[in-house]
Amino acid sequence: MIVRVQNVAFDFSEEVKLFQAATKYSGAIVTFSGIVRDVNGDLDYMLIEHYPGMTENALEKFSAASKVKFDLEHVLVIHRFGVLRPGEIIMMVATASKHRKDAFSGADYLMDYLKSRAPFWKKEVVLGQPDGAWVDAKVIDETALKAWSN
Amino acid sequence: MKLNLLYFAWLRERIGRGQEIIETDAETVTELIAELILRDPGYAAAFEDISSVRVAVDQNLVDFSTSLASVREVAFFPPMTGG
Structure with a gap:
């Protein structure tokens, strides 16, 4: 199980190889990566803030839980913070298990927890508006999270 | 007692700082918020809509009714948007 919270960019392909x-x-590996989107074509950058210490603890807790719940052999979570430009990779998770269903479910579970329970906050700064706007949490993410405890 | 307070995202911006150490007799998170709101308009603006504020006590997410007994660090922030 590996959890990394970092400012610097990482090489997705290299991480998958090492993983x-x-x-x-494991006969199955599932990977997910989140990328900075520029939906309206005017995004200057995304600023990601986090709570050092609590972030690492939360990610380690979710990773350990997913490992047990879905019988995963290995789990990797990398999440960046700081200034990220459109097209840059924000984060990735990788899960490895004997069979594909557990690897998929494990990655899905990790992502749902990571989105709504890991202390990260995103701000989008568009060109010409240096103040930026904090991204609101989505109801759909909270609903997805609750589904795991049913 | 002494408490280390942390603020993130727009709470940090409205309050005008990310961290401070305060001396308080507040027994719960709710009491602490009530005390902070009286300090200056920045805090009042930050805690205006409490439904969009989350709190962690010693790095664990908790409810506002949580006791502050033997707590060292309290963090206030908006709903999280990772991933």
Whole structure:
């Protein structure tokens, strides 16, 4: 299980390669990456703020829970903070298990927790408006999270 | 007692600082918020709509009714938007 919270960019392909190399018996690996979107064509950058200490603890807790719940051999979570430009990778998760369903479910579960329970906040700064606007949490994300406890 | 307070995202911006140490007798998070609101308009603006504020006590998400007994750090922030 690896959890990293970092300012610097990371190489997604390299991380997937290393992740696979660290597994022994898994026949399935699922990866997800989140990317800065520029929906309206005017995004200057995204600023990601986090709560150092609590962020790492929360991600480790969710990773450990997903590992047990879905019988995962290995879990990787990387999440960036600071200034990110359109097209840059914000974060990734990777899960490895014997069978694909557990790997998919584990990644899905991790993402739902990470979105609504890991202390990150995103601000979008569009060109010509240096103050930016904080991204609102979505009801749909909270609903997805609750579905896991049903 | 002494408490380390942390503010993130728009709460930090409205209050005008990200961290401070305060001396308080507040027994719960709700009492602490009531005390902060009286300090200056920045706090009042930050806690205006309490339904969009989340709180962590010693880095654990909790309810506003949570006791502050033997707590060291309280963090206030909006709903999280990771991923």
